[in-house]
Amino acid sequence: MLSFALKRFGSALLVMFAISVLVFLIFFATPGVDPAARIAGRNADPATLAQVRHSFGLDRPMPVRYLLMMRHLLVDRDLESFVNRGSRVIPQIVQATPVTLSLVIGAALIWMVAGIVMGTAAATLRGKAADPLIMLVGVVGVSLPAYWLGEVVNLITQKQLHSSVFSWVPPPGYVGLGQDPGQWALHMLFPWLTLALLYAGIYARLLRGEVVTALGEDYVRTARAKGLSERRILIRHALRCSLIPIVSLFGLDFGALVGGAALLTEVVFGLPGIGKLTFDALQNLDLPVIMGTVLYAAFFVVLANALVDILYARLDPRARHA
Amino acid sequence: MPDQPLLDVRDLRVSFRTRQGSVTVVDGLSLSVAPGDILGVVGESGSGKSVSMLAVLRLLTNPNVTVSGQVLFRGRDLLSLPDKEMRAIRGREIAMVFQDPMTALTPVYTVGWQIAEQIRAHEPVSRKEANARAVRLLSDVGIPDAASRVNAYPHEFSGGMRQRAVIAMALSCDPSLLIADEPTTALDVTVQAQILDLMRELNTRGSAVVLITHDMGVISQIADRVLVMYGGRAAEEGPRRAVFHGPRHPYTWGLLDSVPRVGGPRLRRLPTIAGMPVAPGSLPEGCAFAPRCRLRHARCEELPVLSAGNADAAHRDACWLPPDQRAALRLTTRTADSEVAS
Numbered sequence: 155m156l157s158f159a160l161k162r163f164g165s166a167l168l169v170m171f172a173i174s175v176l177v178f179l180i181f182f183a184t185p186g187v188d189p190a191a192r193i194a195g196r197n198a199d200p201a202t203l204a205q206v207r208h209s210f211g212l213d214r215p216m217p218v219r220y221l222l223m224m225r226h227l228l229v230d231r232d233l234e235s236f237v238n239r240g241s242r243v244i245p246q247i248v249q250a251t252p253v254t255l256s257l258v259i260g261a262a263l264i265w266m267v268a269g270i271v272m273g274t275a276a277a278t279l280r281g282k283a284a285d286p287l288i289m290l291v292g293v294v295g296v297s298l299p300a301y302w303l304g305e306v307v308n309l310i311t312q313k314q315l316h317s318s319v320f321s322w323v324p325p326p327g328y329v330g331l332g333q334d335p336g337q338w339a340l341h342m343l344f345p346w347l348t349l350a351l352l353y354a355g356i357y358a359r360l361l362r363g364e365v366v367t368a369l370g371e372d373y374v375r376t377a378r379a380k381g382l383s384e385r386r387i388l389i390r391h392a393l394r395c396s397l398i399p400i401v402s403l404f405g406l407d408f409g410a411l412v413g414g415a416a417l418l419t420e421v422v423f424g425l426p427g428i429g430k431l432t433f434d435a436l437q438n439l440d441l442p443v444i445m446g447t448v449l450y451a452a453f454f455v456v457l458a459n460a461l462v463d464i465l466y467a468r469l470d471p472r473a474r475h476a
Numbered sequence: 477m478p479d480q481p482l483l484d485v486r487d488l489r490v491s492f493r494t495r496q497g498s499v500t501v502v503d504g505l506s507l508s509v510a511p512g513d514i515l516g517v518v519g520e521s522g523s524g525k526s527v528s529m530l531a532v533l534r535l536l537t538n539p540n541v542t543v544s545g546q547v548l549f550r551g552r553d554l555l556s557l558p559d560k561e562m563r564a565i566r567g568r569e570i571a572m573v574f575q576d577p578m579t580a581l582t583p584v585y586t587v588g589w590q591i592a593e594q595i596r597a598h599e600p601v602s603r604k605e606a607n608a609r610a611v612r613l614l615s616d617v618g619i620p621d622a623a624s625r626v627n628a629y630p631h632e633f634s635g636g637m638r639q640r641a642v643i644a645m646a647l648s649c650d651p652s653l654l655i656a657d658e659p660t661t662a663l664d665v666t667v668q669a670q671i672l673d674l675m676r677e678l679n680t681r682g683s684a685v686v687l688i689t690h691d692m693g694v695i696s697q698i699a700d701r702v703l704v705m706y707g708g709r710a711a712e713e714g715p716r717r718a719v720f721h722g723p724r725h726p727y728t729w730g731l732l733d734s735v736p737r738v739g740g741p742r743l744r745r746l747p748t749i750a751g752m753p754v755a756p757g758s759l760p761e762g763c764a765f766a767p768r769c770r771l772r773h774a775r776c777e778e779l780p781v782l783s784a785g786n787a788d789a790a791h792r793d794a795c796w797l798p799p800d801q802r803a804a805l806r807l808t809t810r811t812a813d814s815e816v817a818s
């Protein structure tokens with residue numbers, strides 16, 4: 155277990171290093187792009203440009219610049235945004251993280267429960283009218299883009315029906331969990347549902363297929379021959395074995411979302427999370443912030459993968475000694 | 477109570493609805509098993525032996541299957557029993573062991589857990605007690621160091637060990653009938669012999685056994701009675717001795733002749749039954765074996781019924797050939813066959 159954790163940690167560091175170099179190179183070594191010109195603003199005169207170059211260390215050799223940036227980012231933690239002078243990268247990320255975590259964890263709980271219930275129900279109702287109906291709901295969910303669905307939800311809850319049915323819905327924004335748990339949940343409710351709807355359908359579909367396959371397996375026949383109830387056969391045998399591939403998919407999705415892939419939902423609902431931070435930084439080509447958020451995202455993706463591997467071994471004894 | 481059979485199957489029919497129409501896989505099968513008996517069911521692939529036994533336990537869950545007839549177990553018709561009562565019989569009164577031990581156990585639970593699960597499904601015992609019984613059962617079926625192997629997962633067992641574990645599970649509630657569907661087919665020969673010993677030992681403890689196989693050798697070692705199936709119907713049925721020493725049905729002759737004999741005459745080529753097994757979708761109106769039979773005659777267009785010849789009421793067959801000329805006819809076909817072969 156310890157060696158597994160160490161190996162994972164080592165590979166995480168390696169991945170993060172490679173990504174940071176890549177981001178750095180894309181930013182500084184892309185032909186025709188002069189970061190100094192971006193920082194100095196449009197139509198800056200050569201003297202200003204030179205001054206900017208010097209003050210941001212852009213006149214030093216590339217490897218030195220990389221190391222300096224990493225030192226400021228990770229060791230001194232005083233790396234500043236190029237665009238918003240004086241705002242530091244690390245505190246920005248620290249501030250955005252709970253927002254994204256609130257959104258993603260809540261949505262993940264909803265879509266996992268909904269996906270498992272829908273998928274299992276569809277599998278057991280195979281051949282009946284309810285099965286294609288459930289799957290249709292799933293496809294619709296998958297097909298709706300977050301920016302559209304989110305806007306529609308906003309339109310309905312904030313405008314059209316705000317005076318009647320949805321008068322209890324607060325305006326878009328974020329309230330910290332520590333500040334007011336009730337308001338926090340109220341603010342997060344529709345973002346959760348929106349994000350969850352996008353994923354529940356995929357999970358339901360995948361799980362349905364797995365459960366249908368499992369129900370045809372020999373071990374289910376054995377379980378039946380043992381005299382177990384259908385409910386026990388479904389839950390303890392078929393569903394239990396079907397969850398294994400779902401878990402690995404979940405790990406990847408969860409890692410990516412925490413890493414910033416919930417961007418569209420965050421933007422639509424005005425949540426100042428990691429996705430929003432990354433998005434703004436990319437629009438302004440604000441390298442320090444991009445660097446910080448990308449490393450943060452890489453960290454979560456690798457972490458989620460490691461957790462999946464551990465969970466996988468717990469769920470599937472065959473994976474333990476491999 | 478030798479007159480009341482433990483299991484009495486009457487006119488069992490199983491058909492599958494397919495795109496090509498309804499296909500009858502088991503066609504009017506009747507059989508009975510006395511308490512403590514070992515019935516060997518033989519036949520080639522597709523003869524309906526497994527399907528009929530799955531039908532007995534109502535394990536054919538495919539919605540396109542229709543089962544009719546009667547399956548009387550201790551006088552109760554299993555086919556019309558409510559699901560809950562059927563569940564109480566499965567695993568407790570009638571246990572089943574399947575062909576492929578590699579896939580018969582749920583991969584994510586330990587072997588002991590799965591045995592204990594069955595015990596606890598039928599008896600109000602504590603987890604601890606069920607586990608202790610699982611250990612005992614595993615050591616009964618010859619798993620060494622059962623106390624620690626009980627916590628092993630199926631993938632940590634070899635094929636033979638898994639089959640033993642499945643058998644241990646089947647025995648966990650002391651069933652009065654064990655249905656074993658080709659329990660040795662997936663195993664190598666030495667393990668096969670051990671599993672057969674295990675079945676025999678179980679039988680001496682009082683369980684009746686239905687052993688499905690396509691291996692005449694296995695049947696000759698263990699069965700009290702033999703049922704030969706062809707095309708979803710019974711071709712011949714009788715005590716083991718009678719069937720092996722005086723087989724009546726031409727299909728049984730073919731099966732017995734195609735077993736190589738160690739001390740027998742040296743043959744250039746092992747005799748086989750000419751032609752292909754009948755496909756369940758295209759069963760002839762009359763005798764199912766007629767298209768492959770050398771002694772086919774006009775009457776074979778009619779469906780033969782299972783009937784005793786003149787001598788032994790317990791030995792019955794479904795063939796139109798005159799009962800008293802069978803032995804002579806068998807010799808003629810055998811000579812004819814060896815001439816063709818050489």
